[in-house]
Amino acid sequence: MRAVIYEGPGQVMIGEVDEPELFSPSDALVKIELAAICGSDLHVYHGAVPGVLPGMSLGHEFVGRVLETGPEVKRVKPGDRVVGSFHTACGECAACRKTRYFACTNGMVYGYGIAFGALGGAQAEKVRVPQADLSLRKIPDALPAEEAILAGDILSTAYGGVRPWLEPGMSVAVVGAGPVGLMAVEVARTLGAGSIYAVDFDAHRLGIAEKRGAIPLNPKERDPVSHLYRETDGFGADIVVEAVGGEGKALETAFKLAGPGGVVASLGVPTVETFTYPWLEAFTRGVRFHGSLANVPRWMDEVLALQQAGRISGSWIFSHRLTLDEAPHGYEMFDKRGAVKVALTPA
Amino acid sequence: MRAVIYEGPGQVMIGEVDEPELFSPSDALVKIELAAICGSDLHVYHGAVPGVLPGMSLGHEFVGRVLETGPEVKRVKPGDRVVGSFHTACGECAACRKTRYFACTNGMVYGYGIAFGALGGAQAEKVRVPQADLSLRKIPDALPAEEAILAGDILSTAYGGVRPWLEPGMSVAVVGAGPVGLMAVEVARTLGAGSIYAVDFDAHRLGIAEKRGAIPLNPKERDPVSHLYRETDGFGADIVVEAVGGEGKALETAFKLAGPGGVVASLGVPTVETFTYPWLEAFTRGVRFHGSLANVPRWMDEVLALQQAGRISGSWIFSHRLTLDEAPHGYEMFDKRGAVKVALTPA
């Protein structure tokens, strides 16, 4: 079958890979209806994820239809339309039993190399889904694929950065208006945040954030920190979502934006081992810090319920819809910030 | 000064009453900018509230400007624009210390007779506000009076019936689409409820509920219970807000709508001492019941923050805007369901 294949830094192509098959009794096989390119696929694209070797297939965001299930699978059956969580979870280990699925000792990520379970990618015609009961969710036909697919990754990730800390009316600042940051704006508005601020250097993305209800703060135009404090009567933000990661530059801004007793929820994936924590300052102001891999299976049901009720919607994030064969072009555009989010259809 | 005065069952008039004065060091004096007629004023209008005697002034919903404050008042000062909670709270008794302000042992209700502190009504030119620090909230000039006034009564009441139980995506059924019920629809939508259902016999009010995001269920057209169970795959509602009160007829429907582990939050004011609790059925399905006077000072700050951020709005509820002198006509229309909500301006 055809799949997006990693060739080397900066190079992906469409090629043939072996058809996936059921391997364990808790597996399912899914025929892909829609896949998408995620910001974290770019790390792979740049050759920055160690265990991804040339020839491996990519992608971890997908909606599709179940083709076949192992004998232990209870919650989905062949013919069901489903969305996949970008990471799998077994439901049985100590972490899963405490609903901390992101730390599942048997968890894997699709198309992310050896270190994450050597699972085949979802930017393909089919994908094998381990631990299908927790890793998939049934979705109705009426829910557009471009909406549902977000519940399996960036929307649920953003959700986990806002929902646990939010009391209605709280002010929320989002640092970084990329796909995850924009989803965070959407989540904050949906759940009853008060003022929402978005910080980014990119005027276009900031324009989208504004359309979704955020007050745009472009450091090129004004100092986000002093502006936010002025707007909040000197208090600062109750919740700051950091959606950049990387080397931690955005974290510095995030800590400054957080008011007394505020939370800095870091969703961006770090590319460095450490950062310099502003201990004394954060201690004095009682700022909490939470940075983690997304706990997607924990939040998917709530996100899907909100999507189905029409309360939340993120599919406006897709700037480009390509066929699977056009994926290499999609990666290139996305990498050069010429696309906000790219959908891929295998058909 | 002029005020709305109770004359006897079915009779209110505009008359002269004594100017209010500061009485205790924690009092404030407020010049009324906007007052409103509440559903519970109709109980007075019908002569059903024992301690209201002819000659007493009425009304407990108001926005205004502080004229004068006692020496102990810290949070507002003359010139501040404010909204009042319909009931006052001292902040010092055991109940207040636990933020259960509705049970304040020193609490009073404006214009509600001897049993509630014999306070002057707010449908007047001025009103005396006891325990001003907790009973008032400062509001900016930019917030329309017809919006802010709701934070002091029906919107915060509805908020207290939804907010404590809601997890995003939950289904909410509202029984009774009067002013409080419609506010409950608004709150549920704002805070991220999933499907919202409104049950009422009045097609007009149900039409408003639908416009605010609810699925209308008119018992004249279809059985609300069987319809809701069909829509929720046989599960029932996670939260049922009962916004009728009276003799408890709506409670029967409310209990039937609640799914396993659901909450029946009763906001309607009872006019009878007891009702027949469906114990065995509720036990089997684990339904919780919560009925209480609104805890307005607890929720006002959150509601005002949401209003100021433009997340929630209830001022569309006002169907009529009258002068204070036209209040008798307003009561008559409201009583005959010819008005959904009536605003009064003293000017």
Place this chain on the structure above:
Amino acid sequence: MRAVIYEGPGQVMIGEVDEPELFSPSDALVKIELAAICGSDLHVYHGAVPGVLPGMSLGHEFVGRVLETGPEVKRVKPGDRVVGSFHTACGECAACRKTRYFACTNGMVYGYGIAFGALGGAQAEKVRVPQADLSLRKIPDALPAEEAILAGDILSTAYGGVRPWLEPGMSVAVVGAGPVGLMAVEVARTLGAGSIYAVDFDAHRLGIAEKRGAIPLNPKERDPVSHLYRETDGFGADIVVEAVGGEGKALETAFKLAGPGGVVASLGVPTVETFTYPWLEAFTRGVRFHGSLANVPRWMDEVLALQQAGRISGSWIFSHRLTLDEAPHGYEMFDKRGAVKVALTPA
């Protein structure tokens, strides 16, 4: 194999029943190490549970060792020592997915007749366990059987009546000092309640409650309501656990004991359809009511963790240890209040 068998009102005997076998792929077979007689077995004993027919085996509290498991069972394996929840839960229905296991649409109760799934009783040599993954919990050999067995029923039931509402330091009143009520005293103390009150007419049971940290209130000696209000400076109890059920007499006391904003958590099983809810009084004081079947699988892990850490202990509740063959005598004693709690060993 031998089992306790219902013969008719007031009559149980030891007899032979068929050996249980695996029936569904999610079943397990358990060899009983310890069973116990529960207060709700007395309803059966009195012939008050409609679907229990002569010849059926009884009992729903047990600790044992897994003999055999169906192919879908993941969490336990032959040889594991386990405690069973008194009711089973599938984990897959809409109620289970919301962790409201007590409302599982596939749930059953051991030895409780046709209406509860016609499951064999646990007062026997072996028992068949449906949906074993959720219905059983592994326990270490070091945990005494008389301790662990409580996590499957009365201790977890009591836990569910206190844990969801308790903030440390709150006052808790327990109405009814039977086995469940005594467990509620234990839970309240373990989780940091402030003052704990126990109300009962039985001086002996009240003595046990006192030994476990409660202040005893015997209506024969003093009025519990006025005494509790005096002790709480007129405030009343924050949480009232009603552990009697039946015709609802104890509920009247429970509502009187609850302070403003308090919770009445009703754990007792009703034997009548309805009770007269004190609506106006509860409305004025904002009392919440929660009565439901216990959600044992939700709380078992926490209870077992506390037992293993030595924080909580309930095994002192057992007044009698009998062999399975002596069970008829055990029922008789328990029914006549000559035993507080009876353990049965099949050996």
Place this chain on the structure above:
Amino acid sequence: MRAVIYEGPGQVMIGEVDEPELFSPSDALVKIELAAICGSDLHVYHGAVPGVLPGMSLGHEFVGRVLETGPEVKRVKPGDRVVGSFHTACGECAACRKTRYFACTNGMVYGYGIAFGALGGAQAEKVRVPQADLSLRKIPDALPAEEAILAGDILSTAYGGVRPWLEPGMSVAVVGAGPVGLMAVEVARTLGAGSIYAVDFDAHRLGIAEKRGAIPLNPKERDPVSHLYRETDGFGADIVVEAVGGEGKALETAFKLAGPGGVVASLGVPTVETFTYPWLEAFTRGVRFHGSLANVPRWMDEVLALQQAGRISGSWIFSHRLTLDEAPHGYEMFDKRGAVKVALTPA
């Protein structure tokens, strides 16, 4: 009157200072019954707190009796026995309104120099208490002064490091068995933690921790990290309380002890500006971090309720009881770890 006075690094003496007087209408004057020396007083003693000048009085832990109150004080009156929070809070600023009292913009600390409001110390015969309504709590005569005084500082500080994150049965590790760490052990046990671990190099203090219910881990004897993981089946601790502060060495251990999704609650006061946050590792395991000044007025009521109900007790922490005149000797002993906690009586 007599007071403990700072003379210079390593030097305190007893001297005469001016009698305090009411200064603002929200002040109270308190006659000291008992004061205590706190670990953070040692920073002053070492000359490490910039704004403390020679001649200033010291101490911020006290129990006493109200002598006089300003006209705005409502909650206490002359003659009341009270405990003081180590920091004051106004109740009116934006932070206080959100119950984040530690960030009060008008807050002060007794005897902690110019940077903290230049308030007189409490290791004296009398003390002036600003914003008395929030800064003091009435206590009954029956509560020993050595118990109550802890609610104003170290016990409530420890409480704030455990209570917000604890679900019953969770494992808690305490790094640092000084006074605050020992209080954290006490709080964890009282509120229903599962296993509790205490890490320290000091065998004596570890012995106390063990007596209060903790499993002692002395790095001199065994590696605390590998031992704790072995004991928790490889999971790690749910909550890690860091009670050392300083240069952050203990934080390194704390992060290693925290299991997936765990919380590192840092109570120790930092003496450096920053520390190196193990971002990638904490991200992968989803560890949260919370370090802040204690929010004493938020937790005092709960702590006092638990003390009065006899659920929690910390007065065993006092190793020495001295007169005020012997304070210099007390500082010396405490500094050299010859005392665990020192009480001072002015009489």
